Every structure is written in structure tokens, then in C-alpha cells.
Amino acid sequence: MSAVSAAKPTYPGVYVEELPSSTRTISTLTTSVTAFVGHTRRGPLNEPVRVTSFAEFERRFGGLSARSAVGYAVHQFFGNGGTVAVIVRVTRAGSGKVARVTLKSTEGHSESKALEVYAKEPGVWGNGLRVAVDHDTTCPDETFNLRVYDARGEARESFAGLSADPDSGSYAQTVINAGSRLIRVEAVGEGRPDPSGTVSKPFGHDLPDPAVDLTVKIGDVEREFTLYDPDCDGEIPSSVAELALLLERKLRALPDAPGKHAFAGAEVTAFGRRLQVVAGSTDPEDVVRFVGECANDLGLEASVNPPVFPLDGGEDGEAPGPRDLIGSEAGKSGIQALRDVADVNLLVLPELAAYEKTEDAVTVVSAAQRLCQERRIFLLVDAPATWVSVDSARAGLAAFDAVRGNHAGLYFPHLQLTDPLTGRLRSFPPSGAVAGVIARTDSERGVWKAPAGTEARLAGVHSLTVNLTDRDTGLLNPLGVNCLRSFPLTGPTVWGARTLEGSDALDSEWKYVPVRRLALHVEESLQRGLQWVVFEPNDENLWQQIRLSASSFLHTLFRQGAFKGGTPREAYFVKCDSDTTTDEDIANGVVNVLVGIAPVRPAEFVIVKIQQTSGQFEL
Template sequence: MPTTPTYPGVYIEELPSGVRTITTVSTSVTAFVGATRRGPLNQPVTITSFADFERRFGGLASQSPVGYAVQQFFLNGGSIGVVVRVAAAGTGAASGVTLDSTQTSTAAPALEVTAVEPGAWGAALRVAVDYRTPTPAETFNLQVFDTSGAVRESFADLSVRAADPRFAETVVNSGSAVVRVKVLAESRPDPVGTVSKPFAATLPDLTPEIQVKIGDVSRAVRIHDPAVDGAAPATVAELALLLERKLRALPDAPGRRAFAGTRVSVFGRRLQVVAGSTDPADVVRFLGEAANNLGLEGSVNPPVHALTGGQDGGAPGLTDLIGSEAAKTGIQALRDVQDINLLVLPELAGYASVDDAVTVVSAAQALCVEKRMFLIVDSPQAWTTLDDARAGLSAFDSVRSDHAALYFPHLELIDQLTGRLRSFPPSGTVAGVMARTDAQRGVWKAPAGTEAGLPGVRALTVPLTDRENGLLNPLAVNCLRTFPVVGPVAWGARTMAGADALASQWKYVPVRRLALMLEESLYRGTKWVVFEPNDERLWAQIRLNVGAFLHSLFQQGAFQGTSARSAYFVKCDKDTTTQDDINRGVVNVVVGFAPLKPAEFVIVKIEQLAGQFEV
């Protein structure tokens, strides 16, 4: 605000700059929509590496091309992805288990544990309960394992009382990435394993031999052998350590670790003995009168509880992928995500009906036009020859949009799940090439040529010659080629509207993607104009801000021309905004740019000169 001088002297004011910075938006954030092994349904999840995808969506699955597309995206230079898991209608069953409590007169359900997301993946989860807490008579611990036996999550000192700060539902449901729980009664679930009766202050005689059975394997053990172990244990904790050592020394069944991994813990004056296994059948039983005298014939439960009942459902159909705009499902779930530039739908390539695939492509293109995104379309898997591609291309005539590009043929890669060579749709790989090209050269550089290599690709399903490539290129099919030394590369950069017969101004992929970047950047960078006084001072500011933004791109080589005047212009004055526009609250800004177009055809002319050169 202006300074009001009150005394003789020098006053200093800081004035804001007249230039409002317009920031270049991202150009290569890629959305992947389709079936995955696990993950939240119809919810966009941002990932920054394939490791993120493995943690959140379960990694590769043989029946899901999305996982392979994401892997290829990051291998080829991608940095940020957004994944939307879509499942077939009716899928929704999640694995779960109900834990009982026998602390009352009759056994009753106490705690329901359910996998956080639907699908059969939850069947690999195991849960265990123990009472090894500061208040063993009131609270319990809950651990979540996987089938390998590794502890994934652990929650301590839980309560079944809703008023308690450690209420199980509150603690677990807010902190777990894999399960949700529901308390069914105000009684704790029973601990897993075998729980002894309370020991008296003086421990009983531990020298008699007892029988221990885990699963189908029975072994004899003497807890305390004075000749070997020395003095007898004096406390329950010492007894637990000695018993654990003795049990772990017993021989296991071949390939098992039920005895070798046995855990013996203490809560209060009781022992809890749990087999070192994630097999619910490996129940620890102490047999005989000697075991009863030691109080080891207490409650007997499995070492873990397995979650069951999850269903994956079938592959998502076209209605599942298209989704509902109102419910924000399928590709419509991307409507709420701000920064997405590329869209990949790798499952379409495997559709038996090309018409179904075209229907999804049509809906995806409409979304891309609305959100200023670009769609990478895979050629159908049935196109196994050049003739198949030429004959089947007419099916895409109705969806020849400048917001999409079609790539042919498919790639042959090593499937990490089987170690064998198999074919995959190229969209994820091409998206990675686009991201790498954007980072190295800029969005105005065509993602094709000898620099657009495809790392990891062993071969192409349809090797193409120059002449064969020449039959598809005029029809706006971007071919993938293999050249000696260079290897597999992307060898086309046309939009689906780039067929020679259409003569579209958006013929080339880099031209369309550059325009999308400019549109989104100017859309976000000029919002400050709204509700400003609509006069010449505003127009001058707009020209200054937009011009500064375009000039920075010109200096990076984004436009044609040797001077700024020939490369771009910004017009905002009384010619673009009339008095009638001012009265209606409208300001019109006209921006023009001269895009760089790829050198698609290089013609070298050679002439033989007659006569001799003068020396």
C-alpha cells in the first residue's frame, strides 16, 4: 500500500513485478486403466516407480497387461504414473476371517478381519493374536503376516472397548495398508497357538519327558535336563526361553520349519507356544499326563488364522473400462485428477471384438479432448501380419481423432513370471519413450527415430520393411521397426487424424502435444485475469505475461523461425476485445505459434558432374 510520509527523510517501497509467471505444465504423466492383482477399485493412485506399483497393486499378473505396461513405462524413461484398477462387474468379495473368543461361557465371534481391497490376493494374508502387552488381562496384540511368514504389520496393546484410545477399529483401520477390522463383542479374540494354564509362584518339576505334536509330526522332549541344562529355571520367563530352545532343537519334517521356528512368549504367568509356520494346520499340542501336570494342555489354537473367500472376478469389459461419469468409475475416475497428459489402455488390444475396443477408444478420446490429454492406442492383438493391419484399419475410421495415436505391431519381451518370450501391447513402452523424449529434448520433439529406442524389447511380432512401412504410414499407423545396430525403435509420429487423405493441421504427434501443453499452461497461468478491470492496462499485462512465457519456449527451440516475430505472436487489444466484449465481461487473447514439424521424409539428391575439376 502507498506510504504516507510523516517525517522528512527517505521512504522505501517494494513494488510487485508486472510479470506474472506462467509455469509450463507436465507433459508425460501417464494414466493406466485396467485390471490389476490388487488395489483400490476405481480410485486413481499416483506412483513414481514400478516398486510403488508392486507395493500398491501387487506387481505383475499373467492375465493383466497393465502391470507389464507400467513396468515398460518406467524402464523406458517414465517418471510419474497414475493407475486406476478396474474389475469386472460383480467383483467385490474380499478375503476375511472371524476370530472367536472363549472368554465367556460360550464361544462367540469377537473380531472380524477383512482384506482392505477385493480380490483373491487377500488369501495370502495371515493374522495372529497374542496377549503380550503391558495389561495382558485387558488388551491384545494383532500381527499380519504373508504366506512367507514375514511380518507385514503389527499393532500393539489393542482394546475392544470403543471408549479406549487404543480401540482396535480406530488403530488398525487408520494404520493398516492391508486389512480392516470390526469389533463384534466386548471380549478379546483368543490368542493363537497353545496357551498354558497360569503357573504358580513355584514352578513344577520340569524333568519328565513330554510329547509335543505339531501338525502330524510328534516328538519327545524333556524341558529340563539337570545334566545338560544346569540349574532349573526360576521364573516363567526363564522357562519360556528354555522351552523355546528345546523345541527349536527338535527335528522337523522335510522342508518344514514348524519346530525350528517355534516361538514361546510370556504374558502374566502364562506361556504361549506358537509353531514357526503360517499353515493353520500346524497346531502345537502337548500330550500326556506330564504335560497336563505342567499346565501345557491349555487352550489350543492354530498358529495363524488364514483369510479366505476373496474373488478376483473376470476381466473387465467395455462398460467397466468406460465407467460412469456420475460414479467416477473406469476411465471417468480420472476426471478429478489434475495433471494427466497421456492415457494408456493396454487391455483393449486383447479384446476379441474390435468393435468393443473402438467403443472404448471413442469414450477415451472424448475424455482426452475434455481434459487435454493424449491417448496411445494399441493395435489389436489379432493383427499378426501386414495384411491384417491393412484390412482391419477401417474399423478405426470412426475414431480418427487428433488426440490419439495408433501403434503397430506388438512387442516381444521376456515375461518375468515365466522366463519365456511373449508378446505385449506397445502402449506402455511408447508412453515411456514419450516421457524420455520430453525430458531430454522437449515435448516438441517427435517421440520417434533412432533416439526413440525400446530398451528390453527382444523383437517385434511383425517385422516390417521400408516398403511395408510405406503402406501404413500414409494411413496414420505409427510403425515400430528394428534396424541393425540401432535395434527396435518407434518409427512413426502421426496422430490418428494424420492420414494423408485427411490433410489435418494436427497431423503430427509433437504438434498436437505441444498445443495441449500450451493450452493447459495458459489456462492455469492466466486465471489471475478473472475479475480484473478489462482495459488497456490489463491487455498490456496479458501480452507481457504470455509473451514472456512463449519467448522462453522459443529460446528452448520449441517453435519454427529465426526470430520471435516469426515464431509466435500474442494479440490482446481493442481489435480482439471490442466494447461489446467489455460490456459482457469478455477479454479475448489470440495466441499463434509456428510449430516444429518432424522431418518425416529425407530426400537426398545426387548429381554426377561431367568433365574434370580444376586443381
């Protein structure tokens, strides 16, 4: 029965009625979302983070680092056409420390700890963070504000109206930990943290006489000035706010040390009946101190703190070892963290190429292939850095015999690029750039097109560590090694499209990368697109809808050129009927769908035959 009620005819004529389609659409999924797992400068540990540009990677993970092969791989991925990456930061277990600082409170009878501030993630990067506190709020006697600065002194985050009361809706620990991407805090006392800078005692109803000579010292620079001169400062301040403006103006007029901005950028804030004086810098050494009897009369010696509270003690974690990369399935660490990510199509582990023991790299590749088989991911394997010639590659290839699966492809040799950090040529494993080429090929041609050939140019690559000839390629290609070649017109180019199982000796049906990846794409799309089938009545009506949905999806791929054959019948088939689903299957709640496809295989060898004819041309 249609969900739309039938129109009731009341007059002779033609009645038009819209009916919902009975065909369920199977959507095309992503094909080139690439996961990078390994060491980065910063970022959450063992937590997959999706980024869509290298600029975003820099913000979240700290950008390039000489110690991070992942950073360079991500840079090359986006430079070659990649659009979406998933980053999992991994460090060696037990290494790395979080930068921190303890904010104290003097609101009670004695000084006590108030707030522990930690960098969000471990690493040296956290040592560049600074936090500043003030009480300039609508309730200056109860709440406070907290700002976070980066290493350049730029304000990155600000939290206003925070409370030290756990029952408050603006409780500092709850608000900051939920909203900050840079820090987390832990309340370790009941009071508020003291403000940054120098804070006066609370003034009474009548302000003290401002016509005094003051001596102020910021860092090593000491200056003297008159706070209020009736001949040039106009009316005497009548409120704390006016007194703050006067003091700020006088401080900013004092000469700074060369290259400094401590006096020129000084800020004086009035909150409640108090003054807060902060130097115009984020250098913790630029403490504002007022000295002398007159300063004591104004109450400017009450509380003296640096302009910002610096975090320190952060240490970078060591590069992960094989066990760290493999991770724990229970703890969702290492590559196992990808189990929680719905859309990942390619996996890159650029650190394996630098392992001194090839056996360690093979161990990780083995675990990664198991994950790839379960999650329908394709693994890009870098040749070891020790493969510096064709002979060393052929000799070392035997180590990979134990992991010759069809969910991975091996690429050789390494790339020579200009290191953006030093401006010098360096060699890099190729997997990041190859992943970008695959993403670009998928976008321009489709997942069924081999990511190799003259269109698969490696952008930004200066040269290759090994210049391969046709003869060299003829030795490696039959062994399942995807060669990278350099040609006069195209430059460095991907010149191979075989899986690790693609050795001629294995004679695998999954010999080629595009065939394997197309099958993974079809499997994942059908698996997700047929979720609606669960709990439906298992009868001919359901089988017909399954055939329509699956055939419609496959026909779209056929029209795009994914399959060989001149007609749909030659390109694919979908069978779901009483032959595939027996009465016993129905009784057990099982419906079986049989799908067959005829993938287009790449033309690896193009043979041109030329015949010379004898005789003369006739005019």
C-alpha cells in the same frame, strides 16, 4: 502501490529499495505422466494410484501376470524411459472376492466372534496373508497386538496395544483400517480375539512344579522332554518370564522334521500370569499341542490355536469388458476415475488389442477420446492383434474411421519380447513401450520433438510381429498409422508420429503428434497459470499483466526450440486488450486472451537431390 513501504530519506545519498515483481510466473507442467487402466493382480479397484517405478507397481499391484496386459505395459513403460505412471485397476463388474478370516474370542462364557479380517482388495493374493495375535502388551488383560504376514512368512505390518473398546483411542477397527495397506477389519463382537498358538491358564501366585515330563506335538511330529532338570538347568524358575525362557529353550532343542523350523524357531512369551507358545513357522498346520497329565497340571491345554490365522476365499476378478473400462462418470470407475487426477498426459489401454470384436475396442476408444478432449490427454491406441499383415491392417483400418480424432495415435504392429515369467518370446501391444519412448523424448528433447526416428529406439524389444518395408510404410503412414520399424543399426524403432486424424485425406491441422501434444501442453499450462486472474479488476493493468505472464512462458518455450521462426514475433503472439475484451465482455466479467503459436512440424520426408558435374578437376 508497492507492498514494500518506501524508505524515508534522512541524509543525502542513494537509497536502494526492493520491489516485488509484477509479473506472475506460469510454471511448466508435466508432459508424460501416463495412465494405465485395466486388469491387475491386486490393488484398489477404480482408484488412481501413482507409481514411480516398476518395483513400486509390484508392491501395490502384484507385478506381472499372464492375465494382465497392464502389468507388461507398465514394465515396458519404465524400461523405455517412463518415470511416472498412474494405475487404475478395473475388473468385470461383480467378479472377484476378498479373502477373509474370522478371529474368535473365548474370554466370555462361550466362544464368540470377535474380529472379521479382510484383505484390503479382492483377489487370490489375499489367500497368502496370515495374521497373528498376542496379548503381550502393557495391559495384557485389556489390549492385544496384531501382526500381518505375507505368503513367504515375512512380517509386513504390526499393530500394538489395540483395544476392543469402541470408545478407546486405540480401537482396533479404527487403528488398523487407517494404517494398514494389506487388511481391513470389522469388529463383530465385544471381546478381544484369542492369541495365536497355545496359551496356558493363568498361574497363581506360586508356579507349578516344572520338574515334569512333557509330550509336545507340532503338526505330525511328536517329541518328549523333561521341562526342568535340577542337575543341568540351574535354579528353578521363580517367575512366569523365567518359566517361559526355560520352556522356549527346551522346545528349540528338540529335533525338527526334515526341512522344518517349527521346533527350532519356537517362541514362548510371558504376558501377565500366562504363557503363549507359538511354533516357529507361519504354516497354519503347525499347531502346538501339549498332551498328557503333566501338561494339564501346567495349564498348557487351555487354548489351542494355529500359529497364524490364514485368510482364504479370495478370488481374482475377471478381465474387464468394454463397459467396465469405460466406467461410470458418476461412480468414477474405469477410465472415468482419471477425472480426479490433476496431472495425466498420456492414456494407455493395452487390453483393447486382444478384443475379438474390433467394434468393442472402437467403442472404448471413442469414450476414451471424449475424456482426453476434456482433460487434455493424448491416447495411445494399439493396433488389434488380428492385424498380422499390412493387408489386414489396411482392411481393418476402416473400423477406426468413426474415431479419427486428434487426441489419439494408432501404433502398428505388436512387439516381440521375452516374457520374464516364462523366458519365451511373446507378442505384446506396443502402447506401453511407446509411452516410455515418448517420456524419454520429452525429457531429452521436449514435448515438441516427434517421438519417432532413430532416437526412438524400443528398448528390450526382440523383434516385431510384422516386418515393415519402406513400401509398406508408404501405404500405412498416409492413412494415419504410426509404423514401428526395425533397422540394422537401431533395432526396433518408432517410425511414425501422426494422430488418428493425420490421414492425408483429412488434411487436418492436427496431423502430427508433437503439434497436438505441444498445443495441449501450452493450453494446460496457461489455463492453470492464469488462475490468479479470476476476480481481479478487468482493466488495462490486468491485461498488461496477462500479456507479460503469457509472453514470458511462451518465450521460454521459444528459446528451447518449441516454435518455428527466427524471432519471437514470428514464433508466437499474445493479445489481450480492448480489441479482445469489449465493454460488453467487461460488463459480463469476461476477459479474453488470444494466443497464437507456430509449432515446429516434424520433417517426415527428407529429399536429397544430387547433381553430377562434368569436366575435370583443376589442380
